[in-house]
Amino acid sequence: MNAAILGLGRFGTQLARELVKMRVDVLAVDSNSARVNELAETVLLAAEGNLTDVDFLESLGLRSYDYVVVAIGSDIAASVLITLTLKQRLRLKFVAAKSATEDHSRALELAGADVVVNPEREAAVRLAHTLGARAVADYMSIQADYGIAKVRAPASVHGIKIGDIDMQGRFKVFLLARVREASVSFNPDLGDVVKPGDTWIVSGRDADLAALQR
Amino acid sequence: MNAAILGLGRFGTQLARELVKMRVDVLAVDSNSARVNELAETVLLAAEGNLTDVDFLESLGLRSYDYVVVAIGSDIAASVLITLTLKQRLRLKFVAAKSATEDHSRALELAGADVVVNPEREAAVRLAHTLGARAVADYMSIQADYGIAKVRAPASVHGIKIGDIDMQGRFKVFLLARVREASVSFNPDLGDVVKPGDTWIVSGRDADLAALQR
Ligand SMILES: Nc1ncnc2c1ncn2[C@@H]1O[C@H](COP(=O)(O)OP(=O)(O)OP(=O)(O)O)[C@@H](O)[C@H]1O
Ligand SMILES: Nc1ncnc2c1ncn2[C@@H]1O[C@H](COP(=O)(O)OP(=O)(O)OP(=O)(O)O)[C@@H](O)[C@H]1O
Numbered sequence: 001m002n003a004a005i006l007g008l009g010r011f012g013t014q015l016a017r018e019l020v021k022m023r024v025d026v027l028a029v030d031s032n033s034a035r036v037n038e039l040a041e042t043v044l045l046a047a048e049g050n051l052t053d054v055d056f057l058e059s060l061g062l063r064s065y066d067y068v069v070v071a072i073g074s075d076i077a078a079s080v081l082i083t084l085t086l087k088q089r090l091r092l093k094f095v096a097a098k099s100a101t102e103d104h105s106r107a108l109e110l111a112g113a114d115v116v117v118n119p120e121r122e123a124a125v126r127l128a129h130t131l132g133a134r135a136v137a138d139y140m141s142i143q144a145d146y147g148i149a150k151v152r153a154p155a156s157v158h159g160i161k162i163g164d165i166d167m168q169g170r171f172k173v174f175l176l177a178r179v180r181e182a183s184v185s186f187n188p189d190l191g192d193v194v195k196p197g198d199t200w201i202v203s204g205r206d207a208d209l210a211a212l213q214r
Numbered sequence: 215m216n217a218a219i220l221g222l223g224r225f226g227t228q229l230a231r232e233l234v235k236m237r238v239d240v241l242a243v244d245s246n247s248a249r250v251n252e253l254a255e256t257v258l259l260a261a262e263g264n265l266t267d268v269d270f271l272e273s274l275g276l277r278s279y280d281y282v283v284v285a286i287g288s289d290i291a292a293s294v295l296i297t298l299t300l301k302q303r304l305r306l307k308f309v310a311a312k313s314a315t316e317d318h319s320r321a322l323e324l325a326g327a328d329v330v331v332n333p334e335r336e337a338a339v340r341l342a343h344t345l346g347a348r349a350v351a352d353y354m355s356i357q358a359d360y361g362i363a364k365v366r367a368p369a370s371v372h373g374i375k376i377g378d379i380d381m382q383g384r385f386k387v388f389l390l391a392r393v394r395e396a397s398v399s400f401n402p403d404l405g406d407v408v409k410p411g412d413t414w415i416v417s418g419r420d421a422d423l424a425a426l427q428r
Contacts, residue, residue, distance in 0.1 A: 001345075
């Protein structure tokens with residue numbers, strides 16, 4: 001397996017190092033000689049030059065690589081031009097590209113990128129959901145004899161507004177979050193009507209959770 | 215559930231937006247008024263000011279937030295100072311911080327960060343392994359009547375160098391990768407000795423894969 005990494009910023013450099021750890025044959029390219037030199041001892045091949053120069057790009061023999069990654073984030077025009085050249089002119093089978101913004105991602109897709117990676121956005125979404133999971137776990141850990149369960153919203157309240165349901169009085173549970181079509185809401189709108197298929201993440205005593213699960 | 219996001223670069227902004235989608239109550243803070251204004255309509259609360267100013271930091275009432283995220287990547291000193299102040303002086307229960315480099319991560323851990331996020335490094339590692347998995351799948355798809363299997367390295371070759379094993383002749387398979395202690399190698403060193411516990415990812419005809427699996 002081999003891979004070519006074009007652009008050796010933090011993302012490109014970390015990618016090259018991880019592939020080398022997996023004993024993949026790596027070509028690393030950048031116009032900045034210091035960055036090329038920093039990786040020259042680690043990777044199989046390193047090259048220095050301007051990737052927007054089509055002659056230089058063609059001289060790299062990229063067609064013999066399984067995977068090529070365009071790891072240039074902040075120069076959006078360069079990133080899109082290189083990706084377009086690799087996919088449409090050189091007809092490479094697989095090109096992944098790093099994106100900095102949603103518009104950048106869209107342009108890379110139009111240019112033909114097979115995979116678009118936006119590290120900040122993906123890490124942000126991942127952390128948001130990690131915090132959500134922690135909120136559920138933290139809530140559970142402070143309620144000693146309470147559990148947490150994921151239950152289908154009861155048929156008896158389909159079509160009823162969340163705010164009109166007396167969760168404590170009627171079901172003896174606390175509604176932590178509502179999940180609908182894979183999207184989780186921690187403070188569902190009180191005017192929101194319960195739909196069949198809604199899932200509730202609720203906290204309560206085990207007997208009450210069990211009753212809801214039936 | 216509520217969360218405070220300190221620093222509204224691409225990571226902080228995407229994090230705030232995703233939490234708002236999950237209907238979490240969000241406080242967004244930055245010294246740059248344009249960035250604060252951009253999010254002011256989306257989040258519950260927004261504030262503008264210098265987060266390295268301890269009086270300003272204390273005025274935000276962060277103790278009433280479940281989670282606080284320091285989303286300042288490029289000013290390492292500011293990021294570490296703010297994290298230290300939040301954990302050691304304000305004694306906040308949970309602080310996540312964004313890091314730009316390994317040294318930055320280490321400093322954030324020393325400062326007491328509960329979670330350190332390095333988007334470029336994590337995305338790079340994830341892409342490296344995605345490419346590895348694709349390499350295995352691609353290899354499989356071009357060999358019509360061949361399969362791929364993960365098998366324990368046979369006891370008969372424990373202690374033998376990889377390069378001294380005639381994979382084709384003896385086992386009638388091609389060694390795609392070797393997995394040892396959760397670390398995968400696509401081109402294992404030919405001088406590397408097979409250890410008990412090694413797993414091989416091999417390609418071959420089903421009957422030969424089955425023979426190896428016994
Ligand atoms: N036209 C080009 N030819 C060759 N190398 C280039 C070209 N443009 C940018 N680079 C290199 O690509 C690397 C990454 O570029 P840049 O810093 O713009 O991306 P980034 O995505 O912001 O970086 P990071 O991965 O650190 O977040 C730099 O080392 C830069 O020298
Ligand atoms: N001392 C400070 N007080 C308040 N806001 C700050 C301070 N230092 C930096 N910021 C803000 O934090 C935000 C993110 O900072 P910066 O651009 O350094 O981080 P980054 O991690 O490189 O960004 P990105 O998330 O876009 O990759 C910026 O909007 C900046 O205005």
